[in-house]
Amino acid sequence: MISYPDALALLLGEADALESERVDIDAVSGRFLASDIVSPHALPGFDNAAMDGFAVRAPGEAIAAGSTYLVGAMHAAGDDTDDYPDAEACEIATGARMPARFDTVVPVERAERQGDRVRFVADERRGQNVRRAGSDIDAGTVALTAMRRVDPAAIMLLAALGIAQVDVVRRPRVAIINTGSELNPGGPLPLAGIHDSNGPFLASSLARWGVEATGRTRVADHGDAFYLAVRDALAAHADLIVTTGAVSAGRFDFVPAALASLGARELFHKVAIRPGKPLLAACFDRGPLVVALPGNPIAVAVGYRFFVAPVLRAMAGLAPEQPRRARLDVAPSTREGLQYFGLGEFAHDEGGHPIVRMTPAQAAYRILPYTQANVWWSAVEGRVDSVDTWPLDPTDAS
Numbered sequence: 001m002i003s004y005p006d007a008l009a010l011l012l013g014e015a016d017a018l019e020s021e022r023v024d025i026d027a028v029s030g031r032f033l034a035s036d037i038v039s040p041h042a043l044p045g046f047d048n049a050a051m052d053g054f055a056v057r058a059p060g061e062a063i064a065a066g067s068t069y070l071v072g073a074m075h076a077a078g079d080d081t082d083d084y085p086d087a088e089a090c091e092i093a094t095g096a097r098m099p100a101r102f103d104t105v106v107p108v109e110r111a112e113r114q115g116d117r118v119r120f121v122a123d124e125r126r127g128q129n130v131r132r133a134g135s136d137i138d139a140g141t142v143a144l145t146a147m148r149r150v151d152p153a154a155i156m157l158l159a160a161l162g163i164a165q166v167d168v169v170r171r172p173r174v175a176i177i178n179t180g181s182e183l184n185p186g187g188p189l190p191l192a193g194i195h196d197s198n199g200p201f202l203a204s205s206l207a208r209w210g211v212e213a214t215g216r217t218r219v220a221d222h223g224d225a226f227y228l229a230v231r232d233a234l235a236a237h238a239d240l241i242v243t244t245g246a247v248s249a250g251r252f253d254f255v256p257a258a259l260a261s262l263g264a265r266e267l268f269h270k271v272a273i274r275p276g277k278p279l280l281a282a283c284f285d286r287g288p289l290v291v292a293l294p295g296n297p298i299a300v301a302v303g304y305r306f307f308v309a310p311v312l313r314a315m316a317g318l319a320p321e322q323p324r325r326a327r328l329d330v331a332p333s334t335r336e337g338l339q340y341f342g343l344g345e346f347a348h349d350e351g352g353h354p355i356v357r358m359t360p361a362q363a364a365y366r367i368l369p370y371t372q373a374n375v376w377w378s379a380v381e382g383r384v385d386s387v388d389t390w391p392l393d394p395t396d397a398s
């Protein structure tokens with residue numbers, strides 16, 4: 001049986017980075033930058049006041065307590081005049097551009113207005129409370145690097161720089177197909193029915209990635225329905241098809257045959273991992289990749305985290321994710337030759353070393369432990385001293 005690293009390498013060998021497109025920043029949240037963003041101008045764009053108070057020109061390195069200045073005008077944010085020829089001081093608002101010849105701001109709390117003059121009650125330093133042009137970012141420097149996800153912080157910077165559109169990687173088109181005659185949407189269940197939880201899980205996971213969903217289909221356990229659903233995904237030009245169920249050894253496990261009959265080339269079927277062993281991957285020539293996950297919910301979570309998410313990273317042009325090492329607090333029961341993926345809670349021990357506390361009661365069908373964990377770990381043959389760990393959600397990975 002193929003190992004996880006070998007299977008992943010085969011899969012990623014078929015996952016090319018997608019092309020880029022230009023998108024308005026209002027619609028770019030969650031996308032990946034296709035190229036560096038170079039700052040078109042400095043931020044701040046001009047020297048401006050950091051506090052409400054009085055702009056003055058300091059006579060030397062300091063202003064002595066008790067000094068008084070003739071106040072010329074009120075200078076608010078947005079005022080562009082420099083023309084205060086007779087003023088020794090200007091009332092100024094936070095963010096207002098420093099008028100020419102003024103170099104220092106004394107906050108209003110340390111100033112007393114006396115008619116048309118202002119008296120400063122404490123010693124003040126020349127240049128204080130002025131936010132210098134370019135002190136956040138200089139013109140012509142790299143503000144954001146290629147492949148970075150456009151998060152709200154990036155949006156704030158892009159907007160401040162006045163950049164209205166950016167080149168980002170095209171969103172992958174992904175189709176979800178959930179198989180199982182026992183599956184039902186929310187609401188009352190027939191005897192022996194269950195609610196489809198893998199479909200909503202995958203839809204929400206993929207939405208967090210910012211993929212373009214081309215459809216989510218639930219099909220009963222027979223090959224023809226699955227065949228038609230895959231054909232629809234091909235017609236919708238999906239880049240990736242993620243399926244659940246019907247991929248192991250049972251009578252209704254029609255996924256491998258249906259994919260083969262549609263012309264898909266199998267990359268691997270069954271991986272030496274637990275849970276998720278029956279996982280299958282295939283690809284269509286000049287068409288989508290298919291990741292067929294076994295139906296057990298935690299096998300789907302593992303398949304998404306360790307097969308689908310790496311494909312999405314590759315399609316976004318990102319380098320493979322690097323796990324963090326940590327110690328597991330108890331030895332998992334592992335079997336020789338299998339790589340185990342499990343859930344845990346990331347913490348630090350008394351010595352400050354990273355440790356993962358294993359989430360209790362884990363099994364491929366049990367969903368509750370998944371909701372109680374914040375990290376995935378992976379161990380081979382009972383090793384606990386140093387295991388790989390990953391954030392629970394791949395969108396939290398760097």
Ligand SMILES: Nc1nc2c(c(=O)[nH]1)N[C@H]1C(S)=C(S)[C@@H](COP(=O)(O)OP(=O)(O)OC[C@H]3O[C@@H](n4cnc5c(N)ncnc54)[C@H](O)[C@@H]3O)O[C@H]1N2
Nearest residue numbers: 178180196197198199245246247248249253294295296299
């Ligand atoms: N004789 C063998 N039996 C099984 C093997 C095996 O190697 N030999 N592998 C086991 C493992 S491991 C897994 S995982 C499952 C995977 O089976 P399938 O991929 O064929 O999945 P199903 O049989 O369709 O479903 C398995 C399980 O998951 C539930 N399920 C399915 N879809 C959903 C959904 N959308 N939402 C919630 N739950 C779902 C389904 O009801 C079953 O309980 O096979 C083992 N058996």
Ligand code: MOO
Nearest residue numbers: 275276277299364
């Ligand atoms: O590999 Mo299965 O996914 O353990 O339940």
